[in-house]
Amino acid sequence: MELILLLFTFVLAAFLGFELISKVPSQLHTPLMSGSNAISGITIVGALIASGQENDAISKWLGLAALVLATINVVGGYYVTDRMLSMFKTKKD
Amino acid sequence: MPESIINVSYIVAAILFILGMKMLGSASTAVKGNRISSLGMLIAVIVTLSKSDLDYTWIVTGLTLGGVIGLIAAKRVQMTGMPELVALFNGFGGLASLLVGWSEYEKVRSGGWADYLESAGDAMPGQWFLALVIVLAVIIGGITFTGSIVAYLKLSGKIGGTATIFPLQKLINLLVMLGAVVVGCYFITIVDNETARFWMWWVIVLSLLIGVLGVIPIGGGDMPVVIALLNSFSGLGAAAAGFVITNTVLVVAGCLVGASGLILSIIMCKAMNRSLGNVLFGGFGVLTSSGGKEVEGEMKALSVEDAYYVLEAAQSVVFVPGYGMAVAQAQHVVKELSEILERNGAEVRHAVHPVAGRMPGHMNVLLAEADVPYEQLCEMEEVNAIMSTVDVAIVIGANDVVNPAALEDEESPIYGMPIINVHQARSVFVLKRGQGAGYSGIINTLFFRENCRMIYGDAKATVGSMVAQFEK
Numbered sequence: 205m206e207l208i209l210l211l212f213t214f215v216l217a218a219f220l221g222f223e224l225i226s227k228v229p230s231q232l233h234t235p236l237m238s239g240s241n242a243i244s245g246i247t248i249v250g251a252l253i254a255s256g257q258e259n260d261a262i263s264k265w266l267g268l269a270a271l272v273l274a275t276i277n278v279v280g281g282y283y284v285t286d287r288m289l290s291m292f293k294t295k296k297d
Numbered sequence: 298m299p300e301s302i303i304n305v306s307y308i309v310a311a312i313l314f315i316l317g318m319k320m321l322g323s324a325s326t327a328v329k330g331n332r333i334s335s336l337g338m339l340i341a342v343i344v345t346l347s348k349s350d351l352d353y354t355w356i357v358t359g360l361t362l363g364g365v366i367g368l369i370a371a372k373r374v375q376m377t378g379m380p381e382l383v384a385l386f387n388g389f390g391g392l393a394s395l396l397v398g399w400s401e402y403e404k405v406r407s408g409g410w411a412d413y414l415e416s417a418g419d420a421m422p423g424q425w426f427l428a429l430v431i432v433l434a435v436i437i438g439g440i441t442f443t444g445s446i447v448a449y450l451k452l453s454g455k456i457g458g459t460a461t462i463f464p465l466q467k468l469i470n471l472l473v474m475l476g477a478v479v480v481g482c483y484f485i486t487i488v489d490n491e492t493a494r495f496w497m498w499w500v501i502v503l504s505l506l507i508g509v510l511g512v513i514p515i516g517g518g519d520m521p522v523v524i525a526l527l528n529s530f531s532g533l534g535a536a537a538a539g540f541v542i543t544n545t546v547l548v549v550a551g552c553l554v555g556a557s558g559l560i561l562s563i564i565m566c567k568a569m570n571r572s573l574g575n576v577l578f579g580g581f582g583v584l585t586s587s588g589g590k591e592v593e594g595e596m597k598a599l600s601v602e603d604a605y606y607v608l609e610a611a612q613s614v615v616f617v618p619g620y621g622m623a624v625a626q627a628q629h630v631v632k633e634l635s636e637i638l639e640r641n642g643a644e645v646r647h648a649v650h651p652v653a654g655r656m657p658g659h660m661n662v663l664l665a666e667a668d669v670p671y672e673q674l675c676e677m678e679e680v681n682a683i684m685s686t687v688d689v690a691i692v693i694g695a696n697d698v699v700n701p702a703a704l705e706d707e708e709s710p711i712y713g714m715p716i717i718n719v720h721q722a723r724s725v726f727v728l729k730r731g732q733g734a735g736y737s738g739i740i741n742t743l744f745f746r747e748n749c750r751m752i753y754g755d756a757k758a759t760v761g762s763m764v765a766q767f768e769k
Contacts, residue, residue: 207543210545213545213548213552214536221556224315224318224319224557228321228322232323236561237558239321239330239334240532241386241387243318243338243554244387244532245338247547249546250538253351254396255352255359256348259400262403263404264352267355275362277387277390279368279371280370280371281367282338284382284383284386285331287371288665289331291662292327292661
């Protein structure tokens with residue numbers, strides 16, 4: 205049952221993703237990509253579990269490598285997006 | 298923390314991601330949107346950390362190391378180098394998904410499949426499903442990783458940026474892909490067997506190979522599409538990893554990114570009037586210069602001084618930047634010139650083609666960096682509507698996106714691609730290094746037009762001396 209719910213969530217999220225993005229002006233495409241790239245670093249949650257749990261050695265080392273990479277993706281991705289976006293100023297500022 | 302609170306927090310995180318992405322879609326809310334989505338990420342990480350029986354020494358090591366590297370890279374990067382950094386981060390995300398899938402396989406292998414199935418209970422319809430999603434996470438993650446690394450190398454100029462084509466390429470690519478599918482399926486059927494591990498390695502190797510082979514034949518102006526598509530892949534990889542560990546927040550966030558990346562790549566393709574399949578398998582970037590008609594007429598050069606007299610009298614000026622502006626780092630002088638022109642009474646706009654630069658929206662970021670107000674950044678359709686009233690269009694390092702052959706010459710390889718119609722302006726100045734053809738190797742018929750003048754030299758120096766002329 206839980207799996208069906210998960211698949212259901214997957215499908216709904218796909219539609220939501222399409223809807224959210226189709227109206228974005230092209231000026232914002234780069235920050236949007238870099239911002240959504242940071243979101244894809246959500247795999248960090250999987251990496252935390254893989255590296256933190258009591259597992260066999262190989263599994264933990266793989267988890268640690270995943271954690272380092274996912275953290276780079278998340279921290280770097282959000283920071284760089286923030287840097288880019290704070291440069292987009294309107295005349296009123 | 299009890300399981301129910303963790304799950305509710307994951308829902309909150311998912312909502313914040315959705316809100317954040319929605320707010321990224323408009324200039325006035327984008328900064329806030331990105332911060333909201335990062336708050337969602339923070340919540341997801343913190344509640345995961347609160348799960349019992351976690352070994353924190355490993356976790357703290359990983360988080361610190363990754364955090365420091367990510368922060369330094371993000372702080373140091375120049376705005377011109379943004380596309381390659383995003384490609385690199387994207388690749389890391391993909392590799393992380395691969396490793397999460399692999400790690401889960403190793404965990405279940407050492408713990409025994411019977412134990413695993415017992416503890417999973419209702420959540421897993423059988424070991425085949427876990428094996429399937431592990432294979433998916435590994436394949437998608439692997440393709441994302443090497444694909445992004447190749448894209449990074451191309452964008453940063455460490456390897457040639459054009460397409461690499463070799464004999465039987467399509468056949469070889471097809472065989473490698475088929476191989477990955479066959480090996481993946483075989484792995485699923487024998488997953489609880491000790492020999493499965495050997496096949497797991499093969500799945501990894503083949504997926505990494507697909508990433509390399511898939512991206513090397515794509516080059517030039519098609520890079521923005523590839524970057525958007527790889528972004529989509531990294532999201533799907535995360536979603537697959539979410540199925541592996543049956544975690545909702547991974548599935549939702551990953552799928553959101555997967556869908557949005559796909560939409561973006563389709564938007565990019567439309568901007569070039571091509572299909573996604575054509576971009577991926579067309580090998581467009583290597584184009585020989587054979588396509589297109591012979592051009593009559595000659596290119597007419599113009600001195601900066603003469604350009605100054607024209608600009609001085611202009612009422613309406615449009616700048617059309619391309620990748621050349623990024624290479625020359627000319628965005629700051631362009632901003633200076635546009636301010637001077639405004640003070641001189643002209644109406645100034647910056648028109649950016651959707652696929653100008655090496656990443657969607659790249660030029661806008663550079664102009665924003667130079668403090669060009671958001672209102673002056675126009676989309677292609679907006680500017681084309683008023684182009685015939687424009688006195689001077691200044692093309693800075695852009696080429697294919699202003700080539701009228703795309704509208705007129707049916708034999709041209711870029712025929713049908715929407716362009717910025719600078720040829721309709723009263724006069725056009727093209728700032729260019731030399732007389733050669735553009736990135737794609739297609740001859741630009743604009744340069745031979747009656748109303749077009751070429752100003753040769755480094756874009757930054759040229760615009761700089763225009764500014765100097767005004768200040769005299």
